[in-house]
Amino acid sequence: MTAPVLRVSGLQVNYGGNTALSIESFHVGKGELVGVVGANGAGKSTLVNGVLGWSRGPAQARGDIFLDGENLSKLPTHERVRKGLLLIPESKLVFGNLTVQDNLQAASRGGVATDRRRYSVEEVYGLFPSLDKRKNSLGAQLSGGERQMLGIARALCLGPRVLLLDEPSIGLAPLLISKMLHTIRSLVDEGLSVLLVEQNVRAALQVVDRLVLLERGSIVADGPVDQMRGDPRIIDAYLGKQAK
Amino acid sequence: MNFLQQLINGLVLGHAYALLAVGWTVLLGVARLVNFGHGQIYMLCAFTTWFIVSRLGIPYPLAIVAAVAVGAAVGAIMQKIMMGLTLKQDLVRIMIVTLGFGYVLEGAAALFFGSSAQILETPLTAHDFYIKDLWFNGQDFAIIIMAMVFFVALKLIVENTQLGRLVRMVAEDPPLAQLAGINVRRVYIGVFAFEGAAVALAAALVAPRTPILTSMGFEEVIITFVVVVLGGIGSIAGSYVAGLLLGLFSAMFGWLADPSYTMTAAFCVLIAILAIRPGGFAAKRGGN
Numbered sequence: 359m360t361a362p363v364l365r366v367s368g369l370q371v372n373y374g375g376n377t378a379l380s381i382e383s384f385h386v387g388k389g390e391l392v393g394v395v396g397a398n399g400a401g402k403s404t405l406v407n408g409v410l411g412w413s414r415g416p417a418q419a420r421g422d423i424f425l426d427g428e429n430l431s432k433l434p435t436h437e438r439v440r441k442g443l444l445l446i447p448e449s450k451l452v453f454g455n456l457t458v459q460d461n462l463q464a465a466s467r468g469g470v471a472t473d474r475r476r477y478s479v480e481e482v483y484g485l486f487p488s489l490d491k492r493k494n495s496l497g498a499q500l501s502g503g504e505r506q507m508l509g510i511a512r513a514l515c516l517g518p519r520v521l522l523l524d525e526p527s528i529g530l531a532p533l534l535i536s537k538m539l540h541t542i543r544s545l546v547d548e549g550l551s552v553l554l555v556e557q558n559v560r561a562a563l564q565v566v567d568r569l570v571l572l573e574r575g576s577i578v579a580d581g582p583v584d585q586m587r588g589d590p591r592i593i594d595a596y597l598g599k600q601a602k
Numbered sequence: 603m604n605f606l607q608q609l610i611n612g613l614v615l616g617h618a619y620a621l622l623a624v625g626w627t628v629l630l631g632v633a634r635l636v637n638f639g640h641g642q643i644y645m646l647c648a649f650t651t652w653f654i655v656s657r658l659g660i661p662y663p664l665a666i667v668a669a670v671a672v673g674a675a676v677g678a679i680m681q682k683i684m685m686g687l688t689l690k691q692d693l694v695r696i697m698i699v700t701l702g703f704g705y706v707l708e709g710a711a712a713l714f715f716g717s718s719a720q721i722l723e724t725p726l727t728a729h730d731f732y733i734k735d736l737w738f739n740g741q742d743f744a745i746i747i748m749a750m751v752f753f754v755a756l757k758l759i760v761e762n763t764q765l766g767r768l769v770r771m772v773a774e775d776p777p778l779a780q781l782a783g784i785n786v787r788r789v790y791i792g793v794f795a796f797e798g799a800a801v802a803l804a805a806a807l808v809a810p811r812t813p814i815l816t817s818m819g820f821e822e823v824i825i826t827f828v829v830v831v832l833g834g835i836g837s838i839a840g841s842y843v844a845g846l847l848l849g850l851f852s853a854m855f856g857w858l859a860d861p862s863y864t865m866t867a868a869f870c871v872l873i874a875i876l877a878i879r880p881g882g883f884a885a886k887r888g889g890n
Contacts (some may be wrong), residue, residue, distance in 0.1 A: 414777050439783035447781065455774045456767065464767040465782060516783055 360387030362424075363551045364409070364443070364520045371401075371408040371451035375409075378417070379404040379575040386520055386553050391546040393562040394555045395581075395596065402555040403448055405572065406522040409553075410445045411435050425519060435536035442474055442519030447529060448555075451509040454498030458489055461497055462510055465515035475549070476517035485541070486511055491499045506538060510545075520551045527558050538567045559596035563587055607736055608857045609850070616849020617749035620842045622822055623829035624756065625677075625800030631836020632773040632793045633848040635688060639680065640698055640801055641819025641828055646707050647673045647802035648809035649715045649816070652722040653882035676707070677798025681791045682712045688790050689776075704819065711817040719813040727810050745807050752803065753842045760838060768791065773836065781872040792831040824865070828872050830851045834884025843883050 371379040379401040387394050398401050408419035412435045418497070422429045423438070430438045439445075453461055461481045483490035486507040492500065500508060506526045513521055523542065527535040535558060541563040546552050556562040569581040569586035575595035580591055586592055629635050629769055641787035647669040650723075669751065681688065682705055687696050726740030760766035762857045771779045772789045779786055801822075833840030851871065859867070876882070 410781070412777065412780060432784075433781040436783050436785050439781060445781050447778070448776060450775060453771050453774050453778065453782075454771060460767050460770075464764065464771060467764050467768075512782065 359582060360390050362386065363388045363426055364553070365422075365424040367422040367424070369405075369419065369423070371404050371417050371419045373415065373417050377575065379408055381405065381421070381577060384570070384580070387567075388551055389441060389546060389549050389550045390568060391554060391566045392507075392568045392570060393566035394553065394570045394572060395557070395559050395592075396560060397595070398557075399574075400572040402572055403524050403577040404575070406445055406524050406553060406555055409522060410438055410443060412445065429579075439516065442522070443522070444513040444516055444518040445455050445522040446506075446509040446513055446524065446526065448524040451511070452497035452500065454496060456497055457494050457529060458497065458500070458508055458584060459493040461512055462515055465512040474517045474519055477511075477514040479515065482511035485514070485539075501537070503531075503534045504532065510541070514516050514545075516583060518550060518569050520553060521545075522553045522555075524555045526554070527556060527561060529566050535561050536564075559592065604857065608853045610736060610848035612741075612853030613846070614745055614849070615852055616846035617746045618804065618811075618845075619825055619829050619849050620845025621745070621749040621752060621804040621807065622801065623826040623833075623841050623845055624804075624838065625797035626759075626830050627833065627836060627838060627841040628756075628769075628800070629793055629797040630830055632769050633688060633790050634691060634693075634773075635794075636693065636700065637677075637680070637797060638698060638700040639702075639793070640700075640797070641708060641822040642704035642707035642711075643673055643676055643798050643799050644805045645814070645816060645819045646676065646711050646824045647805035647817075648722065648814045649711055649720070650802075651806040651809060652720050652814055653715060655722065655724065656720070662726070666803065669802045669806040671802075673797040673798035673800075673802025673805070675798070678791050678795040680795030680798075685787060685790065689787075708816055708819065710877050712864065714802045715816060716814060721813055722810045724810050741807070741810050748807055749842075750804070752800075753838065757838050761859075777782060795843050821865075828868060832872060832875060832882050834882035837882070837884030840882055840884030865866065 364386040366381055366384040369379065369381040369384070370377060373562065388571060394402050394405060404417065407413050407417065409423055411419050421431065425441055425443055428441070430441060430443065433441070456464070462482060466479055472489060483493070488504060489507055489511060492504065497505065497508065526538055530538065539561055542552055554562065563583060566583050568581065568593070569583050570577055571589070579586065579591060626637065626640055629637060650672045651665045651669045654660045654668050655662055680700065684696060684699055687699065724741060726744050727742035731738055731743070760769065768784055769789060771782060771784060772786055776786045825848070829841050829844045832848070833842070833844035848868060851868060855864050855867050
């Protein structure tokens with residue numbers, strides 16, 4: 359097991375009086391790509407949002423979030439981001455009224471710790487050439503795939519320690535999904551730690567190191583990808599009996 | 603020749619209106635907030651300028667700086683107190699609270715400065731310029747120049763600087779801005795401070811044109827509202843154009859018809875324009 363860069367302990371997220379997520383313990387290792395799968399409403403987005411203490415709704419999260427051993431649970435969302443915990447949410451992930459260039463330049467500002475790898479705007483254009491071609495387009499004019507690229511590119515410019523991706527494949531064509539996931543894999547191979555929420559389990563299994571299965575707001579299985587590939591719950595619910 | 607004189611008056615008035623409204627334009631565009639204490643901040647900063655120049659004998663340029671600092675401080679304090687309402691976007695309570703702030707400022711100003719009307723005389727008001735029959739003074743000239751410089755600088759800052767990008771990000775989507783590492787609360791305080799500073803600058807420049815009273819402020823809020831809505835909410839260039847057109851309209855209507863009905867006529871025009879073009883001058887065709 360790699361040393362944990364992100365450790366979550368006793369995370370509970372409530373909507374009104376209802377508990378939507380309750381996680382006793384969970385971690386992401388350094389340079390590890392962890393996939394989170396589960397049915398709709400299992401709590402996948404709630405998990406990544408809760409780690410950031412972020413929500414568009416009335417959700418309230420409590421519990422301990424350790425990043426490289428530092429407890430971030432008392433910090434507001436923007437401070438957690440500055441510490442290197444970067445979330446690319448499921449919907450509305452770029453600023454539509456800003457150009458691609460402005461989206462990236464805003465992320466390249468100062469005031470963020472420099473003890474970690476921050477990609478320059480030129481570097482992310484090298485990683486995503488299609489963004490370079492559309493640098494003067496507004497975020498709102500981009501396709502779904504380009505928005506995902508811009509979301510990841512913006513996070514890279516902010517210098518992530520851990521990148522949390524909430525269903526980056528949603529709405530993308532199969533070829534784009536494969537390309538997107540392999541780009542994420544290559545970033546992990548360079549040392550980035552990633553928590554990937556994904557409904558496309560088959561695609562996720564091709565790139566993740568570890569897989570976590572969520573059901574009704576709790577982790578019901580967590581293991582290396584080879585082990586999880588044979589887990590009957592994964593096979594029955596997501597891969598089909600022919601995978602056995 | 604009278605037409606040209608009214609044109610000059612309208613230009614001065616228009617730049618004054620634009621300067622008066624620009625803070626609200628940014629406030630409404632970025633934070634989706636209103637400040638009905640706007641007029642009383644104008645009044646307070648007009649009195650501040652008068653007090654510093656007339657009573658303390660400090661030069662007018664320094665008095666402008668001081669008034670801007672007072673306006674910024676009042677705006678920042680208001681926002682700090684209302685932060686909870688701002689984050690919830692509780693517009694009804696924000697309207698009531700800002701109205702309340704306005705009355706508090708009015709009372710405080712009456713206590714401190716007295717209830718008498720005051721005249722703010724500056725070195726610029728004494729300089730008259732004549733071109734044949736046309737007349738304007740140094741203060742009018744300063745209003746036009748300062749308003750133009752202010753608007754150009756603001757537009758450049760908002761569109762081309764890192765600060766402008768961060769403000770636009772918060773304006774578009776505050777929760778997403780948090781995920782970009784932006785302290786949204788700080789931006790809101792900054793925007794309210796800017797609103798206070800901008801109206802203070804307008805007060806320090808425009809107040810020498812009329813007597814200053816602690817009861818003033820309501821008309822300034824109405825003018826601001828008209829300019830902001832006509833210009834297109836959040837549009838800096840739009841509010842400049844709207845301010846200018848409202849100024850020209852007021853001057854011409856007052857000359858050709860009756861000055862006492864200028865505001866009534868302005869609102870008739872506002873209603874007509876908004877019926878045809880709901881997004882104001884800045885709206886794209888078919889958009890809002």
